[in-house]
Amino acid sequence: xxxxxxxxxxxxxxxxxxxxxxxxxxxxxxxxxxxxxxxxxxxxxxxxxxxxxxxxxxxxxxxxxxxxxxxxxxxxxxxxxxxxxxxxxxxxxxxxxxxxxxxxxxxxxxxxxxxxxxxxxxxxxxxxxxxxxxxxxxxxxxxxxxxxxxxxxxxxxxxxxxxxxxxxxxxxxxxxxxxxxxxxxxxxxxxxxxxxxxxxxxxxxxxxxxxxxxxxxxxxxxxxxxxxxxxxxxxxxxxxxxxxxxxxxxxxxxxxxxxxxxxxxxxxx
Numbered sequence: 001x002x003x004x005x006x007x008x009x010x011x012x013x014x015x016x017x018x019x020x021x022x023x024x025x026x027x028x029x030x031x032x033x034x035x036x037x038x039x040x041x042x043x044x045x046x047x048x049x050x051x052x053x054x055x056x057x058x059x060x061x062x063x064x065x066x067x068x069x070x071x072x073x074x075x076x077x078x079x080x081x082x083x084x085x086x087x088x089x090x091x092x093x094x095x096x097x098x099x100x101x102x103x104x105x106x107x108x109x110x111x112x113x114x115x116x117x118x119x120x121x122x123x124x125x126x127x128x129x130x131x132x133x134x135x136x137x138x139x140x141x142x143x144x145x146x147x148x149x150x151x152x153x154x155x156x157x158x159x160x161x162x163x164x165x166x167x168x169x170x171x172x173x174x175x176x177x178x179x180x181x182x183x184x185x186x187x188x189x190x191x192x193x194x195x196x197x198x199x200x201x202x203x204x205x206x207x208x209x210x211x212x213x214x215x216x217x218x219x220x221x222x223x224x225x226x227x228x229x230x231x232x233x234x235x236x237x238x239x240x241x242x243x244x245x246x247x248x249x250x251x252x253x254x255x256x257x258x259x260x261x262x263x264x265x266x267x268x269x
Contacts (some may be wrong), residue, residue: 003143041070049093069107101178138193
């Protein structure tokens with residue numbers, strides 16, 4: 001839902017740029033503000049998600065209930081590992097209903113590279129809808145730049161001048177939401193560890209103790225000094241368990257940096 005962030009991630013994916021270089025280019029081209037915080041920290045997408053979720057579920061959504069995480073910490077190494085696992089990283093704004101409540105979350109997400117959303121690049125925005133009767137729909141178009149922005153503003157002003165109220169009548173009460181700690185999904189984990197026998201066993205043991213099973217592992221590079229990446233894709237796990245396991249793993253004497261984790265979605269085509 002944010003053209004600026006999508007442009008930056010597209011440049012990092014397609015041209016191997018780091019975050020800062022891609023941001024500077026976006027600013028030079030007018031796709032990013034001098035202060036890009038609203039875009040790159042996920043708040044613009046979260047505001048849009050609040051409105052779209054209210055329309056989708058028929059009740060007002062409280063913006064404060066949306067979990068928000070931006071793209072500043074995405075690095076080229078994570079994009080490259082994601083590619084090896086068959087994923088692309090996008091900033092997604094997700095509203096999904098399940099029995100415990102509606103998930104409302106904005107964060108970098110790994111999605112299968114063959115999915116249509118993974119092919120929405122540059123400053124394009126896209127809305128992917130899964131309906132009970134109609135199945136999947138994808139709407140996409142320009143999401144950043146002077147002309148698309150001006151078009152949206154003029155359209156809203158025209159509605160105000162003409163007295164058109166396009167909002168439906170919502171039901172009483174707010175949408176029941178689901179806490180991020182209760183989320184169940186697949187996770188990408190990147191550990192920065194000393195290359196020493198038994199390290200993988202220690203990490204796997206802590207994950208297993210927290211009901212987290214491993215689907216795939218990549219371990220690259222051997223070095224006598226410093227650390228090497230150990231990268232995993234999990235089976236579906238509960239976020240609370242992921243956070244608890246990583247908190248313990250990061251205290252191990254063989255771990256040299258905070259573990260990076262990115263959520264993954266297996267979307268229907």
